[in-house]
Amino acid sequence: MVSEVSRPYIDASVPVLREHGLTITRTFYRNMFEAHPELKNLFNMGNQASGVQQQSLASAVFAYAANIDNAAALAPVVRRIVHKHVSVGITAEHYPIVGQHLLGAIQEVLGDAATPQLLYAWREAYSELATALIDAENAMYASANIYPGQLRDMRVTEVRDESEDIKAFVLEPVDGLAAPAFKPGQYVSVSVNFDDGTTQLRQYSLSDAPNGRTLRISIKRERRDENKPEGLVSNWLHDNAGKGTVIRMTHPFGDFTPDTESTSPIVLLSAGVGITPMISALNHIALVNPNRPVLFAHATRDSSYHAHRADVSQAKKTMPDLRVVTFYEDGNDCDGVTTLAGRMLLSKLPGWPHDEANVYLCGPVEFMQEQWSALTKAGVSAARLHREVFGPELLNYLN
Numbered sequence: 001m002v003s004e005v006s007r008p009y010i011d012a013s014v015p016v017l018r019e020h021g022l023t024i025t026r027t028f029y030r031n032m033f034e035a036h037p038e039l040k041n042l043f044n045m046g047n048q049a050s051g052v053q054q055q056s057l058a059s060a061v062f063a064y065a066a067n068i069d070n071a072a073a074l075a076p077v078v079r080r081i082v083h084k085h086v087s088v089g090i091t092a093e094h095y096p097i098v099g100q101h102l103l104g105a106i107q108e109v110l111g112d113a114a115t116p117q118l119l120y121a122w123r124e125a126y127s128e129l130a131t132a133l134i135d136a137e138n139a140m141y142a143s144a145n146i147y148p149g150q151l152r153d154m155r156v157t158e159v160r161d162e163s164e165d166i167k168a169f170v171l172e173p174v175d176g177l178a179a180p181a182f183k184p185g186q187y188v189s190v191s192v193n194f195d196d197g198t199t200q201l202r203q204y205s206l207s208d209a210p211n212g213r214t215l216r217i218s219i220k221r222e223r224r225d226e227n228k229p230e231g232l233v234s235n236w237l238h239d240n241a242g243k244g245t246v247i248r249m250t251h252p253f254g255d256f257t258p259d260t261e262s263t264s265p266i267v268l269l270s271a272g273v274g275i276t277p278m279i280s281a282l283n284h285i286a287l288v289n290p291n292r293p294v295l296f297a298h299a300t301r302d303s304s305y306h307a308h309r310a311d312v313s314q315a316k317k318t319m320p321d322l323r324v325v326t327f328y329e330d331g332n333d334c335d336g337v338t339t340l341a342g343r344m345l346l347s348k349l350p351g352w353p354h355d356e357a358n359v360y361l362c363g364p365v366e367f368m369q370e371q372w373s374a375l376t377k378a379g380v381s382a383a384r385l386h387r388e389v390f391g392p393e394l395l396n397y398l399n
Ligand SMILES: Cc1cc2nc3c(=O)[nH]c(=O)nc-3n(C[C@H](O)[C@H](O)[C@H](O)COP(=O)(O)OP(=O)(O)OC[C@H]3O[C@@H](n4cnc5c(N)ncnc54)[C@H](O)[C@@H]3O)c2cc1C
Pocket: 044, 045, 046, 047, 049, 050, 187, 202, 203, 204, 205, 206, 218, 219, 220, 221, 222, 223, 224, 227, 228, 229, 230, 231, 232, 233, 234, 235, 254, 273, 276, 277, 389, 390, 391, 392
């Protein structure tokens, strides 16, 4: 608990953070990377360039300030951060560096308004949050039996063009031991060393059921356009990873884990490359629970962008209660029954018992906002809604 003395300063910070949160975290990252350029290898510099990571840390700090006495509200936020931190290899030694530069940035941006009492209160709050994160992260490293940042060499055994812009890579451990166990929905961080000496890590959801021998990831090529450069890691993998290439990756982590074991109905809604965790869940349900009622709905641009069709066709053969609906935004190749023209609309999906089914969402932010809002308006309780964001979670964008 933050002390009684500090508490009012934290409370008073909420509107201040709301106003200055983004500037503070931008200043923080700039100063920290200047003092510790080696940390750039840990962070996703694509997220830094596009600004989403700054927003994410700002919203985490704000959520913490706003909910300082509400552990229940903070728990899912902390859980997501812990999984992400463990996936990229954060250790206790990193926390003082971040703490020093975060407090320094608060001071720099707020100027005279950053009184010694306010800074003391935030030092205390940061240290409390850091301790909670460090403890949970250490416990997770121990339970996975790995050291922080541990990478494993995995050899590509198969590459498959899944769609116009998605390739699936099947990988087996080079050490000849079993592939790691994981829960459908979890991701690995892939580490790529570039010719200029930099390293970057990116998360990829596992796109097949766990089998103990191989892992599969499916990667969308992030192309350049007039406003943005091409994505570093996805293009490198598309261009360089072929059969026989060895790729380094972390143990699987992630807190988005569709409940594949229960027998109650389940709804899996995805768009674009957001299909990956859903295919892992579907393939696992097909193995462990094929009679389960499953609604699998997917939205994509057109049939040439429709990935993992073979997995869904295979699942249909063994799952009598699987209902599949696909939406093609451009309207071509639609049969009007299982493939519908336009964007995914809740009103066009077959119904399901709202009080029995959990609903899982993954796709672009706009897709998730639309679905989340339609689902809650239709009476689906927030407790039954779960989402995965393929980037830093912007904590309050959906609420
Ligand atoms: C939990 C999780 C699971 C994921 N699962 C998958 C998955 O299964 N499959 C998948 O394909 N992806 C997945 N992702 C996304 C993946 O991790 C990468 O973010 C994605 O591959 C892009 O990485 P990149 O290195 O190619 O692009 P980056 O180089 O990281 O660039 C990302 C974006 O930022 C833009 N950008 C870069 N620099 C600038 C700049 N200066 N100004 C403006 N824009 C800029 C790029 O154009 C690009 O659109 C997942 C992400 C998370 C967090």
